[in-house]
Amino acid sequence: xxxxxxxxxxxxxxxxxxxxxxxxxxxxxxxxxxxxxxxxxxxxxxxxxxxxxxxxxxxxxxxxxxxxxxxxxxxxxxxxxxxxxxxxxxxxxxxxxxxxxxxxxxxxxxxxxxxxxxxxxxxxxxxxxxxxxxxxxxxxxxxxxxxxxxxxxxxxxxxxxxxxxxxxxxxxxxxxxxxxxxxxxxxxxxxxxxxxxxxxxxxxxxxxxxxxxxxxxxxxxxxxxxxxxxxxxxxxxxxxxxxxxxxxxxxxxxxxxxxxxxxxxxxxxxxxxxxxxxxxxxxxxxxxxxxxxxxxxxxxxxxxxxxxxxxxxxxxxxxxxxxxxxxxxxxxxx
Ligand code: UDP
Ligand code: MG
Numbered sequence: 001x002x003x004x005x006x007x008x009x010x011x012x013x014x015x016x017x018x019x020x021x022x023x024x025x026x027x028x029x030x031x032x033x034x035x036x037x038x039x040x041x042x043x044x045x046x047x048x049x050x051x052x053x054x055x056x057x058x059x060x061x062x063x064x065x066x067x068x069x070x071x072x073x074x075x076x077x078x079x080x081x082x083x084x085x086x087x088x089x090x091x092x093x094x095x096x097x098x099x100x101x102x103x104x105x106x107x108x109x110x111x112x113x114x115x116x117x118x119x120x121x122x123x124x125x126x127x128x129x130x131x132x133x134x135x136x137x138x139x140x141x142x143x144x145x146x147x148x149x150x151x152x153x154x155x156x157x158x159x160x161x162x163x164x165x166x167x168x169x170x171x172x173x174x175x176x177x178x179x180x181x182x183x184x185x186x187x188x189x190x191x192x193x194x195x196x197x198x199x200x201x202x203x204x205x206x207x208x209x210x211x212x213x214x215x216x217x218x219x220x221x222x223x224x225x226x227x228x229x230x231x232x233x234x235x236x237x238x239x240x241x242x243x244x245x246x247x248x249x250x251x252x253x254x255x256x257x258x259x260x261x262x263x264x265x266x267x268x269x270x271x272x273x274x275x276x277x278x279x280x281x282x283x284x285x286x287x288x289x290x291x292x293x294x295x296x297x298x299x300x301x302x303x304x305x306x307x308x309x310x311x312x313x314x315x316x317x318x319x320x321x322x323x324x325x326x327x328x329x330x331x332x333x334x
Contacts (some may be wrong), residue, residue, distance in 0.1 A: 010117070012036065012043040013094030017084035018060070018102040019050040023209025025059040028104055033067050035108050039115070044316065046071045047089045051078035064314060071315030079308045081213070082184035085164065087308050089173050098167045103207045106165040110202045114167035122197035123172050127165035130201045139216070146223045158187040162199065170193070180241065180307060182300050184223070239289020246282030249275055 014032055018025070029045065036043040049057050049072065060072050073087055085099060096118050100106040110127060117125040132140050147160040164186060168176070207302040214222070254273035264273075 010042070011093060012041050012294065012333050013045060013092035013097045013250070014045045014111075015085065015092050015097055016045065016102045017050055017081050017088065018045045018047050018052060018056050019078060019213055020052045020054045020056060020083070021102040021210060022052075022054040022056045025056055025063075027171055027208055028102060029060070029063045029067065029070065031104075031108050031286035032316075033069070035111060036069075039112055041115075044069045044071060044092070044094065046088050046091055048084040048091075049074040049099060050081065051075055052082040059314075061314065068111050071313070073232065073313050074311045076309040076311045080184075081164075082186050083308050085178075085186065089177055090312075091274045092173065092215070096167055097168050097170070097173045099164050101165065103210065105204050105207055107202060107205055110165070110200060111167070115199050117200065118167055118169060119200050121196065122181045122198045123169040124190070124197040125167045125200050126159070126190070126197060127161070128159070128199045129161045129204050131203050132161070132177070143223075150157040150223075155190050158191050158192045159199070162187070162190075165202070166190070169195070182305070182307065222246070238292060239283055241290050242285025243284050244289070245278055246284075246286055249278035249282055252278065 001011075006210065016028070016032075016035075021028075029047075032045050033043075036045075045067070047060050047070070048068065051074075057074060059182075062069075064070055065073065071091065073091060075084060075087060079087075088099075089097060096115070098111055098114060100108070106127065114125040135143075144160065147158065151157050163174075172193060174193050175195075176189060179189055179192075236262075253275040256275060
């Protein structure tokens with residue numbers, strides 16, 4: 001494997017999605033710039049404010065005077081972490097881009113290790129959680145089951161415990177930027193693009209403050225199909241209804257079978273008709289619901305709405321190159 005010249009002048013971008021992180025912003029920013037300085041790296045930090053409703057944005061703005069290499073992007077509303085990351089990747093200009101959470105659960109001290117792997121020739125260095133102590137046993141079991149299920153039904157294998165904390169080479173970032181789908185299941189996207197990857201273990205730390213935006217319910221939805229798509233919910237209900245009817249008809253069939261064996265036939269033909277009617281309509285609804293899930297997905301994608309809208313960019317984004325990048329990727333009003 002060809003290794004990169006460590007002296008090569010490289011710009012490192014650190015992209016951080018921020019949603020209601022007022023408790024950690026003031027700790028995060030100096031820590032990131034302190035790290036860049038200690039490592040002797042030319043770097044930029046891009047915080048994407050994902051429609052925070054607290055003082056995160058003002059706190060970020062205040063740090064601008066101190067750190068000119070801090071670029072702040074504010075989305076027009078809360079679009080979700082995956083889309084905030086997409087916006088950050090569109091704006092980042094580094095030869096390598098590091099993604100990390102804004103709540104300091106991803107320790108910045110791991111970044112030098114990512115960089116070492118990148119310089120050794122890897123295109124992706126991804127963080128793997130060493131500990132899941134913060135999660136209960138039930139959550140751990142559910143997540144294991146999900147990974148097993150996903151890897152059984154999908155051709156794109158995903159790595160358990162690998163998340164968004166990672167370094168990606170420019171070519172990986174450009175590959176991901178070409179994937180403009182709205183249902184952004186990031187673990188799948190990271191895996192789909194491929195490239196030479198290496199795992200770097202790290203310990204998840206406690207949130208500095210505030211609370212997680214990912215409730216068990218939200219995680220379930222993420223696990224189910226990437227991102228909640230409200231317009232496909234009725235279709236999903238149709239599918240569940242179909243499945244329950246189909247199951248109920250199987251149970252009813254078993255009941256009539258046993259009853260007939262014990263007591264004989266009362267009304268000839270009744271049982272078989274009712275059971276087959278129920279079973280068939282149940283299965284039909286199941287199929288329709290399933291098709292609806294995919295159709296809803298297609299509908300979402302075919303509308304081809306911009307992935308996100310920007311409210312404001314503060315920092316280097318005034319430069320021509322960034323403007324043109326954003327312009328092709330999302331429809332920012334001129
Ligand atoms: N986040 C975001 N938009 C959202 C929810 C979360 O940009 O709608 C950011 C959040 O600010 C944090 C990261 O995504 O930087 C991870 O979120 P969180 O800590 O809530 O998730 P968890 O660590 O529990 O998985
Ligand atoms: Mg977190």
